[in-house]
Amino acid sequence: MYDCIIVGAGPAGSATAYHLAKQGHSVLLLEKAALPRYKPCSGAVSPSVAQWFDFDFAPAIDRTMRKVRYTWKLGDPVEGELQTAEPIWMVRRDVFDHFLVQQAQTQGAQLQDSTAVTGIELKGDYWQVNTANGSFEGSYVVAADGADGPMAQWLGFPEQEVRLAGVLEVPTNTPLEDTCAINFEFGLVKNGCLWNFPKHQGYSIGACAFRGKNLQEFKTYLEPYAQSFGLSYSQGSAFTHPLKVWDGNRPLHRDRAVLVGEAAATVDPLSAEGIRPAMVSGVKAAGAIHQALNGNAEALAAYTRSMHEEWGADMQWAQRIASLFYRVPGIGYRVGIKRPTATQRLGQLLAGEIRYADVANRVMKRLGGGLIPGLGG
Incomplete structure (x- = not known):
């Protein structure tokens, strides 16, 4: 019997596992894929996440960026420089996510990757989590299986709209220059934007409509945008992935279970930032489950309130700005x-x-x- 079983080893699940294990709790982290695994994502991370952890993130950072460039229909460029204390991190999710899992393991969390969850059952005061590799029991369960995972539905939470994003990963033969920028393109995608985030040796080019209908033919948008950087669509590998964008406060807990990360629809509706809020939710969920294991019957409800007050309240403003x-x-x-x-x-x-x-x-x-x-x- 584990104190907590976490389904999904992305940033939200790993953050939860790290902080629970650090506080001495027995934690099982289940991940359907074999780690490390590729995750379609542009990979921009706020350095502010470091404040919630006591280890150095440097091994997981692909490069850092301060320069930002915007265009309107591929023209009228605007460039600026971030004035923050630390530059934005660019990460590759296979490296970043696996690094976080390894940090959780150093605290005692157990990992079973290549282990897809097939169902869950509440057995009074614990959860039984069924997988193709057997069943596991935990006092609490955390749904950290992303925008398209089944856990939220199995737990009885109402379905939420899923946005669809497209990503074109374009590797380069040589490292990119230090003068390159984080790029945003407005005007080509109705109700959304395009972006091009450089890595040490390659680009992550993305597109998404944040309102109205989802985009269908991503190549229509990604190809000309890639060409504007002297790249060809055929050079890269194209992927699509779902996003659960914040769209109003909803309960994030039920009997001995919580939602974190994209399973909890934490993605910023204006910037599409997802990694920082996912990790914030994981840190908060770990604190709530720790309190619950120590007898606080209201701890999980307090997690929902905290996410509403500290994240959801601000996302209301982000949504209003995005709408206009x-x-x-x-x-x-x-x-x-x-x-x-x-x-x-x-x-x-x-x-x-x-x-x-x-x-x-x-x-x-x-x-x-x-x-x-x-x-x-």
Whole structure:
């Protein structure tokens, strides 16, 4: 009997496992894939995640970036420099995720990869987790199996909309120059954007519509964007992956179980940032389960409240900004992105130095002012 069984070894699951194991609890981490495994993801991580851990992330970071470049329909470029204390990390998810798992193992967490969960059963005061490799018992269970995992549904949580993103991974024969930038393209994708995040030796080029219908033919968008960097679509490998974007506060716990990461729909609805909120949810879930194991009957409910108050409340503002920005992206680019402070604010948001609530009224007033003459001020 384990104190906790965690299904899914991504950043959310590994963060949960690390902190629970560090506090002396018996933890089993189940992962359907063999580790390390490729994960379609652009791989930008806020360095602020380091504050919740006591180890050095350097071995898991592919490169760091400060320069940001924006374009509108492949033209009208704007460049800026992040002014945050630390640069943004670029990671490869096979390396980053496996590194986090290894850190959890050093604290005593047990890993079984290549082990797909086939079902779960609540047996009074513990969960039975069934897999192709046998059944396991745990006092608590954590659903960390991502946007397309079955755990949330098995636990009885209502279904949530899944956004579909496309990623083109383009390797290069030589390392990229230090002068390259994090790239965002607006105007080509309705209700969304394109991006190109450089790694040490290659690019992760992505596309997603954050509102309305999901994109279907990703090649239509990824190919011309890749060409704008002198790359060909055929050079790379194309993937699609689901995103569960925050769309309102919902319960994240039930009987002896919690949702974390994309299973909990924590992805930022404006920037699509997913790794930092996933790790935040894992840290908070570990704290709640630790308290529950020590007899606090309200600990899991407190986890839901904490995520609502500290993440969901700010995502409401992100969603409002996104709704207005993607409705009038041309105006948003002109009165928002092109402002000298835009990159500074983006960096502060990603670093956790400010919240959307700190800038939302000003941003929405500017966007509204572009629609209604005289309103912007």
